[in-house]
Amino acid sequence: MRLLMLLLLAGLCGLGLCRSRDPFRWLSYMHSRYRSYGSLQADTTGGDCPQECDCPPSYPVAMYCNGRGLQQVPNVPSRMKYVYLQNNQISAIQDDAFVNSTAIVWLMLQQNLLTSDGIGPNVFSGLTNLQRLFLDGNLLNHVPSNLPTSIRVLRLSSNNISALEEGAFSGMEDLTILKLHDNIIEDVGGALKSLPSLTLLDISSNRLRTVPSLLPERLHQLYLESNSIDTIPADVLHKLSQLQFFRLANNKLTDKGIPASTFNVSGLIELDLSYNKLERIPLVSTKLQNLYLQANQIKEFTLGSFCRVVDIRNYSNLRVLRLDGNEINSGDFPQEAALCLRLARSIDV
Ligand SMILES: *[C@@H]1O[C@H](CO)[C@@H](O)[C@H](O)[C@H]1NC(C)=O
Numbered sequence: 630m631r632l633l634m635l636l637l638l639a640g641l642c643g644l645g646l647c648r649s650r651d652p653f654r655w656l657s658y659m660h661s662r663y664r665s666y667g668s669l670q671a672d673t674t675g676g677d678c679p680q681e682c683d684c685p686p687s688y689p690v691a692m693y694c695n696g697r698g699l700q701q702v703p704n705v706p707s708r709m710k711y712v713y714l715q716n717n718q719i720s721a722i723q724d725d726a727f728v729n730s731t732a733i734v735w736l737m738l739q740q741n742l743l744t745s746d747g748i749g750p751n752v753f754s755g756l757t758n759l760q761r762l763f764l765d766g767n768l769l770n771h772v773p774s775n776l777p778t779s780i781r782v783l784r785l786s787s788n789n790i791s792a793l794e795e796g797a798f799s800g801m802e803d804l805t806i807l808k809l810h811d812n813i814i815e816d817v818g819g820a821l822k823s824l825p826s827l828t829l830l831d832i833s834s835n836r837l838r839t840v841p842s843l844l845p846e847r848l849h850q851l852y853l854e855s856n857s858i859d860t861i862p863a864d865v866l867h868k869l870s871q872l873q874f875f876r877l878a879n880n881k882l883t884d885k886g887i888p889a890s891t892f893n894v895s896g897l898i899e900l901d902l903s904y905n906k907l908e909r910i911p912l913v914s915t916k917l918q919n920l921y922l923q924a925n926q927i928k929e930f931t932l933g934s935f936c937r938v939v940d941i942r943n944y945s946n947l948r949v950l951r952l953d954g955n956e957i958n959s960g961d962f963p964q965e966a967a968l969c970l971r972l973a974r975s976i977d978v
């Protein structure tokens with residue numbers, strides 16, 4: 630037996646496969662080679678890794694196919710939960726591309742060449758475990774149809790979406806973050822109103838002319854900067870009782886377009902109205918902490934806009950106030966403002 634093993638080793642060494650004269654080192658070398666070979670190829674948990682992707686043996690539910698010049702979605706083994714396909718040249722996806730991969734939780738398809746015509750109507754519908762779908766940086770004209778209702782984070786920014794169909798997000802009760810920035814949306818209609826979990830909505834850099842009036846009631850963050858908004862419908866913020874961060878910078882807002890107590894809502898922490906055409910400081914709640922008004926046309930310092938009597942003292946909760954780039958200067962800053970702005974960390978006039 631011992632002789633046979635030595636003869637076998639000698640034979641393999643003769644073929645140049647032996648790296649060491651020490652048979653134990655050699656055996657452990659072959660064993661480690663076999664182990665990695667075995668876990669990549671002899672996969673009993675749901676199919677092989679496609680040649681063009683990496684499926685690390687140490688993390689068998691992830692498949693990395695990003696940045697490889699792919700034009701098609703490769704076959705996705707059914708065990709995969711995290712599928713990285715971003716930064717490729719995929720322009721179309723057939724309806725059956727993911728039929729055997731219903732375990733997918735994250736599907737990364739950002740920075741490809743996907744068009745709406747190229748995506749079959751049911752590509753995503755069977756992915757009942759999907760939580761993150763990233764489709765930003767493609768050429769989509771519409772929100773893909775039949776999206777799974779399990780999605781929590783949906784990115785559709787940097788596409789060419791012009792409108793949101795009424796039922797585009799229907800039944801998506803867990804959708805928490807929706808990114809639609811850098812599209813050409815003019816109107817959202819009622820497509821967003823029934824999203825009970827949505828807390829962050831980003832529609833910045835689009836073509837909105839007004840703040841949408843049908844918005845989900847649980848929003849915490851609403852980003853609408855860099856649109857063409859010149860008016861805000863009355864009471865739109867009063868319906869958003871959880872709203873904390875509201876960004877409206879780089880729009881076309883004038884005093885006339887903002888009904889009197891629009892921003893006198895107590896949940897708001899940060900309000901960005903910079904780079905608009907305001908001539909007055911709008912009335913805001915005394916709870917507001919950060920108020921950005923730089924680069925408007927403000928001509929007077931109306932302390933009463935943010936400073937009001939609370940518990941017999943004039944009070945404001947402002948920490949940051951920016952008024953630089955307006956038509957006032959620090960000489961217009963009323964003396965009594967200092968008393969009121971006790972909590973301020975930074976004031977730019
Ligand atoms: C899905 O699995 C079935 C059965 O194993 C197979 O015949 C079919 O080709 C697979 N489809 C895709 C798109 O991988």
Ligand SMILES: *[C@@H]1O[C@H](CO)[C@@H](O)[C@H](O)[C@H]1NC(C)=O
Binds near residue numbers: 768770
């Ligand atoms: C974007 O959509 C508009 C109209 O919806 C269309 O005219 C234009 O050609 C599209 N651009 C691209 C790059 O697809």
Ligand SMILES: *[C@@H]1O[C@H](CO)[C@@H](O)[C@H](O)[C@H]1NC(C)=O
Binds near residue numbers: 894895912
């Ligand atoms: C602003 O809101 C507060 C609290 O809701 C309310 O008491 C106050 O009357 C409002 N002020 C104006 C001018 O609307």
Ligand SMILES: *[C@@H]1O[C@H](CO)[C@@H](O)[C@H](O)[C@H]1NC(C)=O
Binds near residue numbers: 933941942943965
């Ligand atoms: C609060 O401020 C206003 C405007 O500056 C001033 O007229 C008023 O006397 C102040 N009230 C109190 C209680 O400090």
